[in-house]
Amino acid sequence: MRKKIIGCLVVLSFGALFTGGCAKKDVVRSEEPISAVQTAPPTAQTTPAEVARPAQPVQPAQEARPEAQGGATAQPMTETTPTREPAVAQEAPKAGQAAKAPAAELQAELQKIYFNFDSADLSEESRGVLSKNADYLSKQPSVKVRIEGNCDERGSDDYNMALGERRAKAAKDYLVNLGIASDRLATISYGEEKPVDQGHDEAAWAQNRRDEFVIVK
């Protein structure tokens, strides 16, 4: 170990200068070696190349802001589900590009669903979106999907880890009830760690309280 320090605590003899023979004597003892915290040797450290990064869904370039925007300043706590527009034109193929794989087409069809603050309840609108997602999934029975639950920044991040999981599971349960095989649907929570909108207003929060449906195979 480098940067080893021999830390020894000893009585300073010149303490006696002040107090004669009365100075309290410390027992000489060795101290734990002091070392700077070291980063791991390369073999023990996961290199970025090894990191299994979850596939990122392509985000709509310009997603419609919910109409809650107007009321956001007046009532920051307003719980509003944003309206969604079909995720069109989000990955328009360049001219001459080969036809998209079926999975990529399906990915483009799978829409997010949104939640109220501190809630994993599926709104009527969300249930409608899930029904459409179930239709798409039923047409491609080999495709598997990871449902990613997310939260806005306002809650406790600990609590949001669990809330995101609950949001993902709520969507999974609904899709299973619509006939999608359970083993095609994985869930994961990112809590408040993966916001799509970095803003700090109700419009941003509403975008971030969401489930995403990411094709994994």
Place this chain on the structure above:
Amino acid sequence: MRIILLLALLLFAPQLVLAQGYIDVTAPASRKLKIFVAPTSLPGEAAPQVGQELSELFGFDLGLAGPFEISPRDAGMAGADLVLKSAYSVQGGGVTLECRLVDQVLNREVTAKRYTGGARELRRMAHAFSDEVLRAVTGQKGPFTGKIAYVTKASGNKEVFVMDYDGRNPQRVTNNGSINLKPDFAPSGKEIIYTSYKKGNPDLYRRELFTGLEARISSRPGLNAMGAFSPDGSKIALVMTKDGNSEIYLIGRDGKELARLTNSHAIDVSPAWSPDGSRIVFVSDRLGKPQVFIMDADGGNVRRLTANGAYNVTPRWSPKGDRIVYARKEGSGFQIYAINPDGTQDTQLTSAGSNEHPRFSPDGRFVVFSSTRSGSEGVYLMRADGTSQTRISPSNGQDSHPTWSGNM
């Protein structure tokens, strides 16, 4: 005068002092002890800036501590109760720091230490003497040689770092480009556990800080998060969702499941231990909104702790067991509160900006926390009564989730 009593005891009966004679520095009416940090003696080839650095370090440590008032530099020893003297020297590849605390009234040495080591360990040596000054004056060692682990977004994603308690000497712990969360020190201070998404799922890792050796100890489906070492280091309380809902479990250091502590349809998160290991404080929304509860360490005897506030989270127990800090949602942010384990004396400690993730220092004197009060989120600390709130992480950083180790 208490101080006269202390000094008399020091003079004639040191053993008796250890047993009962320390100044009660927690009593609000106690007069602060004036301490003068004398200029460091720098013989030979020592660099002059060392003296300035040591003076600032001792002033920062002891000024934060509570029982002291730092005498102005130009005031000299006049009027000081205590004088901290230090001598720095360089020999061979190392340095030596000799420190003495002298009672100015009776002209008597209270304590003295000599530290030797590499030049880079100078600040650590000085913090060690600050710890010793607190031990000599109050009977309880200071926490200044402990480290603070925290999460920083400086590189764009959340990585775990460790720094000195005063924000110096930041050292990277993780470097995987993924999301890394919620570090917690083992009681030894030599290991941390944290949750990382680096293999896709939020799994729990245990890592030796000095060697970098690491093991993934819990990778059950779903969350493996908010791990908290038991006070004896033998167990970890952990939130998992493998059984369908977020519940609190106990696992061993190797990750083996030992017990399931909660069983409710609600969200149960954020476990933290009482210092004797007999109880666990946690957060549950089983009554609607998130509130703080206490249960026995076997999961029995659950009762609600927080009665005020609609959204109370992230509790941590004090090392003495007498207080629990937590964060309460107020408006769009959080404030830090402290409460007795029986639910009395619920006290607000912060008010500026949004303040979260409170944890006690290992001696219970301080609470370290995250705050957004100056714009960017940073690591702050304050005395356990809420005074002396001080930012310690860089002003432009994005740092959060601090946790303070015992002395290593």
